[in-house]
Amino acid sequence: MKTRTLLVSVALGTTLVLGACGNSDTSSSGDKMDTKTEMSDKQDKMMKANEKVMLQGSFAGVGKHKVSGMATIKDNKLMLTNFVTDEGPDLHVYLVKGDDVKNGVEVSAIDLKDETQTFDVSDKDLTKYDNVVIYCEKAHETFGQAPVSEGMDDTAMSMMTGTFAGVGTHKVSGTATVEGSTLKLANFKTDEGPDLHVYLTKDGDINTGMEIDAIDLKDAEQSFDLKNLDTSAYNSVVIYCQKAHEAFGKAMLEG
Numbered sequence: 001m002k003t004r005t006l007l008v009s010v011a012l013g014t015t016l017v018l019g020a021c022g023n024s025d026t027s028s029s030g031d032k033m034d035t036k037t038e039m040s041d042k043q044d045k046m047m048k049a050n051e052k053v054m055l056q057g058s059f060a061g062v063g064k065h066k067v068s069g070m071a072t073i074k075d076n077k078l079m080l081t082n083f084v085t086d087e088g089p090d091l092h093v094y095l096v097k098g099d100d101v102k103n104g105v106e107v108s109a110i111d112l113k114d115e116t117q118t119f120d121v122s123d124k125d126l127t128k129y130d131n132v133v134i135y136c137e138k139a140h141e142t143f144g145q146a147p148v149s150e151g152m153d154d155t156a157m158s159m160m161t162g163t164f165a166g167v168g169t170h171k172v173s174g175t176a177t178v179e180g181s182t183l184k185l186a187n188f189k190t191d192e193g194p195d196l197h198v199y200l201t202k203d204g205d206i207n208t209g210m211e212i213d214a215i216d217l218k219d220a221e222q223s224f225d226l227k228n229l230d231t232s233a234y235n236s237v238v239i240y241c242q243k244a245h246e247a248f249g250k251a252m253l254e255g
Helices: 002-051
Strands: 054-058 067-074 077-085 091-096 104-109 117-120 131-136 141-147 159-166 172-179 182-190 196-202 205-214 222-225 236-241 246-252
Touching: 067 131, 067 141, 067 172, 067 182, 077 091, 077 159, 077 172, 077 182, 159 236, 172 236, 172 246, 182 196, 205 236
Parallel strands: none
Antiparallel strands: 054 067, 054 141, 067 077, 077 117, 091 104, 091 131, 131 141, 159 172, 159 246, 172 182, 182 222, 196 205, 196 236, 236 246
16 A cells, blocks of 8 residues: 555656646747747847948048048948958958947958958948948958948039049059049059149040149059039049140049
C-alpha cells in the first residue's frame, strides 16, 4: 500500500514539473515573439522616418588631403557624385554626428576611382547624423568630410559639371563643377600663360560671360565663391588669358 502511494506521488510530482516546464517554454517562446515584433516595428518606423530625410553637402579635404564632390542622402541611399579623393589604404565612408568617426557608423569601403557611388543605408537611423566622412581605417585618419543639411533651396541643390578640353593649341584638363554658389576645379591642369582667369560663360563666349577670378597654375584643386551669382544664365567654364585675349580651355556644363 505504501509502495502504491509512493508511486502515485512520484508520478504526480513529475506531471507537475513537466507541466511547469511546458508553461515556461511557452512563456519564453511568447517573449521571443514579442521581442521580434518590437524590433520589426522599430525597423519599420526608422525606415519611414528615413524616407523623409533629404540631406546634401559638398566634400572638402581635411589637413593635407584633397577630397571633392557631393554627398546626398535620399530615399535610404547615400550617393557620392563627382567624387574625387586622394589615394589611401582602406578608405571607408562613414555617417557621423559632428566630425568624430567614434560618433558615427561605417557604411562601406569606397572605390577610389569611381566618381559616382551609391550605398544602401536603410538599416541606419539617418536622423542621427549630419556629416559624411571619408576615413582611412588603416591610418586612423580622416581624409575628407561633407557636412550635410536639409532645406537647401533650388539654387544650392543644383549642380552642373563638365570636363575641360584645350582650345586651339593649348592643353587644359580636369573637371569644373558648379555647386550652389561655388565653382570647383578638380584634377585641374593647364598650359602656362600670363594672367589666366576663369570665367562663367554662355557657350564659351567671353564677351557675354562673367569673370570669376585669377587661377593658380599649379593647384589641381581650386574653389571660387560665386557670390550668389545666378548660374542658370551660364553653361560653360572658360580658362582665359586676359593679356593675350585668348581662351586656353573650356568645359561645357551639364546638370
